[in-house]
Amino acid sequence: MTTYAVTGATGQLGALTVRALLARGVAAADVVALVRDEAKARDLREAGVTVRVAHYDDPQSLIDGLAGVDRLLLVSGNEMGRRIPQHTNVIDAAQKAGVSLVGYTSILAADRSGLGLATEHLATENLLADRGVDTVLLRNGWYSENFTRDLPNVIERGVLIGAADDGRLAPAARADYADAAAAALIDGTPRVYELAGDEHLSYSEIAATFAEVSGTPVRYENLAEQDYVTALENAGIPTPFAAMLADSDTGVSHGDLDTASTDLADLIGRTPTSFTDVVRDAL
Structure with a gap:
């Protein structure tokens, strides 16, 4: 049997990935959830998933946590500026533990x-290749969901601001x-x-979607x-997070977050x- 591990398994993406593995037929006993706080993983343990405590900054905890794991999903860390050393720790531990595939x-x-x-x-991609x-x-x-975090306030103001032109x-x-x-890990x-x-x-169309779903006028203001x-x-x-968001918006204006790739639909099979459904769910 193949054993799968997911880092950050109580985080938003990690938790959803664990659930997706189970929904795709992987036995709970073959899934390892690596978490920082075991108390937050009670629902995963109750589902039969193996829960292990491991910290990106603690190499030994990662080595121990990955024992017996065949395939690993490394969910990128959320500490900008510290991701490279943290990811290096995970990759080093995966190699020492004999993990055969890293997502x-x-x-x-x-x-x-x-x-x-x-x-x-x-x-991180280059590090994986070099190793x-x-x-x-x-x-x-x-x-x-990046657009729905502040959705009630955006609707109340009637203005979505950004720098995406x-x-x-x-x-x-x-x-x-x-x-x-x-799906990719299982494949x-x-x-x-x-x-x-x-x-x-x-962004103008995103604002129009907010307006359509909420029934309240919302316009886009470019800054x-x-x-x-x-x-x-x-x-x-x-400030650091604000600067990252603004830089990303500028990237949108240059096409950095657009693609014609159909890889997502091909992988999930549907x-x-x-976007309208995500907004509707958020409201």
């Missing part, structure tokens, strides 16, 4: 993207990315997947990148969840 959640077109976010992802690890690269596009992107639901990761073929939805939306950073800071968002 990594990267970013769309990481090898040619102009996004600042791509830097650490590409470095000779059999790898599935899951280059995820933007999550549809007239650029388009192809967002997809987080659950679809998780299902794709599960086990080392390759690169460019993953994104099949809708190519401008210069630095003005957008300032607006986010004024809303209480820390049409990706529509």
Whole structure:
């Protein structure tokens, strides 16, 4: 039997991926959930999944956590600026534990993207290649849910702000990315997947979707990148995160989060969840 492990298994993407593995027929006994806080993994344990505590900053915990694992999904860390050493720890541990295949959640077109976010992802991809690890690269596009985190406030204001100009992107639901990761791990073929939805939306169209679903007028207001950073800071968002969001919006204006790839639909075997459905669920 093949044993699968998922890092960050109580996080949003990791938890959904564990559930997707089970939904695709993997026995719970063959799934290892690597978590930082065991108390948050009670539902996974109750589902029969093996729960092990492992920290990206603790190499020995990773080695112990990956014992007996055949295929690993490395969900990229969320600490920008620390991802490379943390990912290195996971990859080192995977090799020492004898993991045969590593899936990594990267970013769309990481090898040619102009996004600042791509830097650490590409470095991790290169590290996997340099180590000779059999790898599935899951280059995820933007999550549809990135646009719904502040949705009630956007609807109340009637304005979606950003710095994407007239650029388009192809967002997809987080659950679809998780299902794709599960499918790719089960398939086990080392390759690169460019993953994104099949809708190519401008921010004006996103605002129009908010308006349609909520029944409240919402328009898009485009800002210069630095003005957008300032607006986010004024809303209480820390400067590094605000700068990342603004940089990503500028990337949208350059097409960095758009693609014609059908890899997501091909992997999950269905049409990706529509952006309208994600907004409807969020409301």
